[in-house]
Amino acid sequence: MKQLIVIGNGMAGVACIEQILKHQPAFEITVFGDETHVNYNRILLSSVLAGEKSLDDITLNGLDWYQQNNIGLQLGVRIVDIDPEGMTVTGDDGSITPYDKLLIATGSSAFIPQIPGVNKKNVFTFRSLDDTKGLIERSRPGMKATVIGGGLLGLEAARGLQVQGCDVTVVHLMGTLMDKQLDATGGAYLKSKMERLGVRVLCGKSTRALLGNGKVEGLEFIDGETIDSELVVIAAGIRPNVDLGRKAGLEINRGIVVNDHMETSHPDIFAVGECVEHRGTIYGLVAPLYEQGKILAATITGNKGPTYEGTVLAAKLKVMGVDVFSAGDYDEHSVPDTEVVRYEDAALGIYKKLTLREGRLAGVILVGDTSDSSRYMEWLRARTDLTAMRRSLLFPEPAGAAGDPGAGVAAMADGEIVCGCLGVTKGTIISAIHEKGINTFAQLKECTRASTGCGSCAGMCQSLLKAVAPEFEEETKKVLCRCLPFSQENLREIAKTQRLKSVQDILDIYGNGIGCEICKPALSYMVDVIWCGDHEEDRSARFINDRVHANIQKDGTFSVIPRIRGGVTSAAELRKIADVADKYNVPMVKITGSQRIDLLGVKKEDLPKMWADLGMISGQGYAKGVRMVKTCVGTDFCRFGTQDSTAAGIELEARLENLFTPHKVKMATVGCPRNCAEATVKDIGMVGQEGSWQVVVGGAAGKSVRKADLLITAETTPEAIEACELFFQYYRENGNYLERTYDFVERLGMEKIRKETVYAPEPQREKLLARLRKAKALSKDAWLERDTPVSPTQFVQIQPMEAVLA
Amino acid sequence: MSWIKITEVENIPVREGRSVKIDRNEIAVFNLGDRFAAIENRCPHSGGPLCDGIVSGATVICPLHGWKVCLDTGDILRPQVSVRVEVYPVRVENGVLEVDVPERQPMEDRSGVAA
Numbered sequence: 001m002k003q004l005i006v007i008g009n010g011m012a013g014v015a016c017i018e019q020i021l022k023h024q025p026a027f028e029i030t031v032f033g034d035e036t037h038v039n040y041n042r043i044l045l046s047s048v049l050a051g052e053k054s055l056d057d058i059t060l061n062g063l064d065w066y067q068q069n070n071i072g073l074q075l076g077v078r079i080v081d082i083d084p085e086g087m088t089v090t091g092d093d094g095s096i097t098p099y100d101k102l103l104i105a106t107g108s109s110a111f112i113p114q115i116p117g118v119n120k121k122n123v124f125t126f127r128s129l130d131d132t133k134g135l136i137e138r139s140r141p142g143m144k145a146t147v148i149g150g151g152l153l154g155l156e157a158a159r160g161l162q163v164q165g166c167d168v169t170v171v172h173l174m175g176t177l178m179d180k181q182l183d184a185t186g187g188a189y190l191k192s193k194m195e196r197l198g199v200r201v202l203c204g205k206s207t208r209a210l211l212g213n214g215k216v217e218g219l220e221f222i223d224g225e226t227i228d229s230e231l232v233v234i235a236a237g238i239r240p241n242v243d244l245g246r247k248a249g250l251e252i253n254r255g256i257v258v259n260d261h262m263e264t265s266h267p268d269i270f271a272v273g274e275c276v277e278h279r280g281t282i283y284g285l286v287a288p289l290y291e292q293g294k295i296l297a298a299t300i301t302g303n304k305g306p307t308y309e310g311t312v313l314a315a316k317l318k319v320m321g322v323d324v325f326s327a328g329d330y331d332e333h334s335v336p337d338t339e340v341v342r343y344e345d346a347a348l349g350i351y352k353k354l355t356l357r358e359g360r361l362a363g364v365i366l367v368g369d370t371s372d373s374s375r376y377m378e379w380l381r382a383r384t385d386l387t388a389m390r391r392s393l394l395f396p397e398p399a400g401a402a403g404d405p406g407a408g409v410a411a412m413a414d415g416e417i418v419c420g421c422l423g424v425t426k427g428t429i430i431s432a433i434h435e436k437g438i439n440t441f442a443q444l445k446e447c448t449r450a451s452t453g454c455g456s457c458a459g460m461c462q463s464l465l466k467a468v469a470p471e472f473e474e475e476t477k478k479v480l481c482r483c484l485p486f487s488q489e490n491l492r493e494i495a496k497t498q499r500l501k502s503v504q505d506i507l508d509i510y511g512n513g514i515g516c517e518i519c520k521p522a523l524s525y526m527v528d529v530i531w532c533g534d535h536e537e538d539r540s541a542r543f544i545n546d547r548v549h550a551n552i553q554k555d556g557t558f559s560v561i562p563r564i565r566g567g568v569t570s571a572a573e574l575r576k577i578a579d580v581a582d583k584y585n586v587p588m589v590k591i592t593g594s595q596r597i598d599l600l601g602v603k604k605e606d607l608p609k610m611w612a613d614l615g616m617i618s619g620q621g622y623a624k625g626v627r628m629v630k631t632c633v634g635t636d637f638c639r640f641g642t643q644d645s646t647a648a649g650i651e652l653e654a655r656l657e658n659l660f661t662p663h664k665v666k667m668a669t670v671g672c673p674r675n676c677a678e679a680t681v682k683d684i685g686m687v688g689q690e691g692s693w694q695v696v697v698g699g700a701a702g703k704s705v706r707k708a709d710l711l712i713t714a715e716t717t718p719e720a721i722e723a724c725e726l727f728f729q730y731y732r733e734n735g736n737y738l739e740r741t742y743d744f745v746e747r748l749g750m751e752k753i754r755k756e757t758v759y760a761p762e763p764q765r766e767k768l769l770a771r772l773r774k775a776k777a778l779s780k781d782a783w784l785e786r787d788t789p790v791s792p793t794q795f796v797q798i799q800p801m802e803a804v805l806a
Numbered sequence: 807m808s809w810i811k812i813t814e815v816e817n818i819p820v821r822e823g824r825s826v827k828i829d830r831n832e833i834a835v836f837n838l839g840d841r842f843a844a845i846e847n848r849c850p851h852s853g854g855p856l857c858d859g860i861v862s863g864a865t866v867i868c869p870l871h872g873w874k875v876c877l878d879t880g881d882i883l884r885p886q887v888s889v890r891v892e893v894y895p896v897r898v899e900n901g902v903l904e905v906d907v908p909e910r911q912p913m914e915d916r917s918g919v920a921a
């Protein structure tokens with residue numbers, strides 16, 4: 001069989017091989033790549049730097065793929081020469097390999113401007129996996145970092161470094177950001193969005209030198225200004241790798257010149273990807289490169305016919321919370337008689353602009369809301385006549401009843417492209433779902449390759465699956481709510497890395513700015529746990545129970561449950577409760593199912609006075625927080641008691657009371673396995689036995705009944721209590737809001753939980769406990785707000801300033 | 807109709823509601839940040855105190871069973887039912903929130919209506 005040698009193991013080269021494999025077998029293929037990794041998704045390096053993906057997540061084709069397809073892979077070998085006469089390539093390892101056909105897919109390299117000092121230590125480019133690893137290794141929280149270049153790559157690098165904790169400045173030569181994809185207005189909107197994320201932006205700044213002795217320490221600009229910087233990333237553009245093509249004597253312009261069949265000037269040598277120039281254009285995004293690969297595969301396998309005619313470029317910025325999309329020619333001044341349709345809402349940070357020529361879309365810019373990007377792309381690609389739609393270009397008529405989530409995808413035509421990177425249409429996805437019986441997003445990706453590029457069509461693919469697949473299985477990652485389309489895990493990461501300390505800030509930057517009864521309480525809990533007292537408490541985002549520290553009842557009154565640790569009370573305490581019940585005419589006094597006493601039917605304005613009269617602390621019966629520790633009588637009185645469960649329960653309750661949790665936490669301690677206080681169906685339980693305690697977690701006997709799992713057996717009471725504390729804090733930090741421990745332990749699995757709590761290395765355990773202690777030290781009895789209300793009208797009805805004349 | 811002075815605006819925290827009794831009407835007043843709103847403080851579902859709900863844009867969610875009420879029109883947005891709550895005009899004069907409440911009708915008129 002004929003030998004095909006591919007130089008470059010990158011995105012375009014391997015995608016082209018995938019296409020070649022779809023034709024009749026024509027070649028024995030060998031790939032040379034100078035990087036040491038198997039084929040990976042370069043696009044997602046931004047997501048790796050931003051902590052959203054791990055290095056393992058971005059492999060496109062693993063070693064098994066090469067083996068299955070009988071492809072020889074030479075990693076870490078750089079081709080240094082081509083001999084077009086002798087038809088061989090030479091590697092930097094001295095190897096000489098003959099070929100019948102040669103495919104050059106060498107991509108491009110980062111362009112490094114000739115600035116004095118670019119060779120200093122801690123100056124990086126952002127192109128390869130090794131670059132990315134280096135950046136992750138070298139960046140430290142608090143470090144000053146600068147990105148030279150305010151284009152797509154530069155901004156993604158900036159955001160990534162910021163996630164790594166750096167204090168980031170972007171320096172851009174031109175007057176506005178992303179000037180290749182946005183007009184000045186769009187660039188200005190983008191700038192304010194980046195600044196809201198906490199990235200400093202300097203535009204119109206030309207760097208004269210990188211300062212520092214060996215290691216970079218700062219930058220000097222042409223205007224004489226200097227800034228400090230311990231790390232610099234140069235993202236000033238890319239240059240196609242054409243040296244080999246030149247050595248082979250190919251026609252080179254800025255890139256290796258190819259015709260519409262993807263042929264170079266030499267009959268046996270082909271080229272694809274960022275290193276080629278087609279009709280005067282060099283592409284720097286994958287969508288066109290994949291299209292080229294399809295055509296090239298036909299040509300090289302002897303099926304010459306289809307032609308490549310160029311691609312309408314579309315760019316999407318991959319910075320979470322900063323939505324930017326641009327496609328086509330958005331400049332109304334480049335061609336006479338271009339019309340412009342514009343929409344701006346400065347407060348919401350939304351800017352949309354369409355350019356039209358002869359009634360057809362020529363270009364589009366979307367900042368702040370890119371939800372319609374695929375519709376515009378389709379208009380661009382299909383050159384749709386928009387005359388009839390002129391009135392609703394920016395605001396499409398909703399396709400179905402408001403709130404019909406399927407309407408968006410239903411409105412798309414079958415030929416419309418869902419995945420822009422890989423050019424997968426809605427029709428292709430639907431037939432794949434039917435023909436291959438696809439039910440999950442992972443299967444869909446595997447089978448159609450949709451969403452394996454930049455990943456921004458993931459939402460659309462999932463709605464399609466949901467609408468079409470007979471047994472759609474939702475991904476495990478669920479979004480919190482419609483106001484804020486992120487999973488809670490994601491949101492915790494965002495709040496942490498973006499240092500967002502208030503509910504409203506998170507909603508403004510990452511959500512719809514409004515929020516609802518689902519996300520607001522969840523975010524309130526999140527910022528509280530993450531910033532541990534350092535957050536901005538916003539009572540308006542809390543459910544009424546957490547504003548007035550009592551449980552609202554069906555008639556708008558409230559219930560009062562004071563804390564009675566371990567269910568142990570005294571005659572004096574009971575007398576006090578009785579007096580209070582009398583004084584405030586409490587309609588019902590009830591022994592609860594949790595060994596405590598509930599005073600039901602209390603008016604809101606009476607709450608502070610009652611708490612003061614009781615002189616007891618809050619039992620948090622209204623809150624997602626520490627409820628009770630039920631206890632049994634244990635060794636003190638019971639003839640079977642093996643452990644002092646009463647004292648242990650009171651101790652455990654004292655250590656955890658006043659703290660808040662993702663959902664309520666109910667606990668119990670029992671003196672023996674007879675389990676009289678039901679410890680094995682509690683969120684946390686301690687079950688005494690001869691000489692030890694079994695600490696159990698994740699139990700429930702509410703909506704669902706679940707027997708708790710064993711966390712660990714502890715020999716002493718302090719050890720057992722510490723195990724409870726470790727689990728408690730771990731749940732506080734990793735539980736989703738409104739996720740009881742019975743769901744939490746099933747989601748994470750006991751093995752992982754044990755590994756990260758009771759079996760964790762000493763320093764890790766210490767840190768978990770230290771964070772618990774810090775939170776505990778800052779916690780207060782909520783009922784003390786009777787003396788220091790957060791607002792003067794927290795508990796009272798407002799009295800009108802003037803009476804109404806009857 | 808008559809404008810009644812209710813309270814200094816500082817007494818109603820941003821995105822929270824408070825109840826106020828004017829004559830026979832129990833009204834929920836809300837501070838929406840850039841403006842105020844006033845509606846009847848009784849959820850049509852089962853009488854829930856709307857002033858205690860979480861505010862979401864120009865709507866409030868009843869704390870009892872989650873009905874969603876539009877503060878501008880009084881319409882119930884969730885679930886879809888055709889009942890509504892009363893909406894009262896509001897204004898701020900010299901830092902004081904005022905609500906326009908219908909003047910109480912003389913007793914004889916009322917009985918006339920009922921008859």
Ligand code: SRM
Binds near residue numbers: 699
């Ligand atoms: C007062 C009490 C019933 C009683 O008279 O004994 C009670 C009353 C309420 N329970 Fe309960 N639960 C009470 C013990 C329990 C128990 C028994 C226990 O704690 O040992 C359970 C089962 C154990 C468990 O939670 O695993 C229990 C399982 C629930 C559930 C179901 C939770 C689940 O996920 O399975 C809810 C609903 C929820 O939380 O979403 C709930 C919710 C409620 C609410 C708060 C409903 C609400 O949102 O308004 C009730 C408040 C009534 C009121 O107006 O004050 N209550 N509830 C008990 C108060 C205990 C205390 O001293 O704090």
Ligand SMILES: Cc1cc2nc3c(=O)[nH]c(=O)nc-3n(C[C@H](O)[C@H](O)[C@H](O)COP(=O)(O)OP(=O)(O)OC[C@H]3O[C@@H](n4cnc5c(N)ncnc54)[C@H](O)[C@@H]3O)c2cc1C
Binds near residue numbers: 035128241421
């Ligand atoms: C951080 C980042 C984010 C990006 N985001 C997006 C995005 O959101 N959307 C988008 O469409 N595009 C994006 N891109 C661009 C996209 O990654 C490229 O367009 C695409 O990778 C180009 O494919 P290629 O195969 O031509 O080049 P490459 O993927 O660079 O592959 C070329 C390979 O050839 C190797 N090579 C070069 N010379 C030799 C030699 N002589 N011998 C052996 N091997 C050699 C190189 O080391 C490299 O591995 C991004 C790029 C980066 C760096």
Ligand code: SF4
């Ligand atoms: S079981 Fe609990 S939630 Fe249900 S009615 Fe009784 S107290 Fe209320």
Ligand code: FES
Binds near residue numbers: 853872
């Ligand atoms: S009373 Fe308002 S929703 Fe039930």
